[in-house]
Amino acid sequence: MKRRVKMVDVARAAHVSKTTVSLVLNQIPGVRIAEDTRQRVLRVARELGYEPGPALHQIDPDRKRLYGVLINEISAAYPINLIEGMQIWADAQGVQIVIQVTGGILDHEAAALENFARFGVDGVIYARTFTAIVEPPARLDAFRHVFLNCRRADGVGVAVLPAERSGGTLATDHLIGRGRKRIATITGDPWQLAAKERLEGYHRALARAGLPRDGAFEAIGDWGHESGFAATKQLLELPDPPDAIFCQNDIMARGALAALRAHGRSVPADVAVIGYDDREFAKSLEPTLTSVTLPHVEMAERAIQYLAAGTPSGDRTISVRGELVLRQSSGG
Template sequence: MTTIYDVARQAGVSVATVSRVLNGEAHVAPETRQKVLHVVQQLGYRRNGLARGLATRATRLLAFLVPDISNPYFPEVARGVEDAANAAGYHVILCNTDDRARKEQEYLEALLDRRIDGAVIIPVAEGSRVPKLLKGTGLPAVLLDRDIDPELDTVMADNVAGARQAMRHLLGLGHRRIAAITGPTRSSTARERLEGYRQALAEHEIPFDPDLVVEGDFRRPSGYQGMLRLLDLPQPPTAVFAANDMMALGALHAAEERGVRVPEDLAVVGFDDIALAEATRPKLTTVAQPKYEMGRLGVELLLQRIPEGGRRGQGRRPQRLVLESRLVVRQSSLIVRSQLAPEPVPAANGKGV
């Protein structure tokens, strides 16, 4: 590999001058600059990021940890993260933690060793050691989507309100037996969406029925399994609220297999609004999250915590950003008697279907 010394020698200048040219600093005569650039080109020189990082104490590298890249929800967030990071001159390392605390920790340690400048993290649902690691090392970081530590910057969607909206929609259609397929209860996201479910039932003075709630893991097969169990109930639900779209897809699949028509026999509502929600057989009614925005904002917050010159937001208090989510009504929940109202809907009388 050619080094900065090779370039300096070839160009007849000192390494300091080459460095100045490469870093776009002032105080270099135009001819010298040209000469250096020409040699750089000619030798195909690329500066060594390791040595650079060592000297500058910055790598211009961020990490984005996600629990499951095969869930299309995350790539959309990732795009927001990437665009914002690139715009600020950073690159992003994407790491898949498989929703396992062990893997999450290993990755974070490897990244720490490599001296990344910061991390955006969607923590694993259960037993994340991220808060401890972050506090121990002082690595600038922002958490996304899941709320696991009040002392860390966090960007999330308004899950309670989103779930409530979805439920009010179903309730407004006249449904009274509404099931829920939740995420793992260790996940704050899952808990909040369940809370929205309960609140909406309470508003309508419908008793909470534990039999109508099954726990999934945010993956499609668990939605499928959960729906089968719900359909096997002596008195099956007329509507189901799934805590994310992938599980809603699984639920649609189960219904179809059992010959249960959606939305005629069963209304289905999801959460996230992934691109596929528009591609299902009856298009999926779902609660849309500002995914791209969430990624973008996460990086914005993160950059404020990275010194870079005048240690600005260093001691800033932890921020919590809660982004609005909004219901997107499609075909999987049929509108029968009342139109969807954005605000609480008075309880309808009969059953919707």
């Protein structure tokens, strides 16, 4: 008997992630995927003889197990990891997820929830691309739901979030453990929750080690390469420049490494550098970049597992900790 072709087979042959295959073959609206990638996935699926499963209206309502996912956008590595985490769990459990991309617009979210009601979903994951405080539509309360990578300002409901303070502390503790005394940080956009909490973790680690806080050592970036380069240049111009820099994402850390190289500083001998997110390119930089992981896949699995276990009750925030990945840039 011929084995049925699965999405994982298409992904392997097309050299893309299974999530990308799912997004293309399920024609998820609002997703930015390069046209050549989309066409390659469709071509490989045809060549392998991939046959999709039944459409939603074809599933026996007494047998289907269906979960809805509301997310503001799918355009970068982070949301893809969130979707992949839920897809891994759904595949293992033999259930389906329906994804609605809303742009974070309340009217679009309300319309998506009406669709979920017609589909008869068993629960809803309300997700955000970047960690955020949200004000969801009132219609969400009609469903069992869990917040993923976001939470309400009033703390109502069950939310699964990355342990950002813990991550900031972990990164700074590592640099302290390497004997660094003048540790600077380059933050992301100050208004973002992740930047605020990673900075709080940095402050906590300095206080525990008895090291002073110096506002001049807290440069503000915008998560981009150029801001990491500019902030590092600013730090190097200080009378007593830092001997370590905690960059609050890997892209700014890449900019920091470029600035240090341009100014003739050796990494990690002169200045140790650590990033955050553990992006794929971190292990191919020169030197390779020490980083703290952003545990999106585990967060997504935890959220949908919690939702599937029963009716979420009470108000609870589940914090998922990242891990330190040691590489050359910090002397690891």
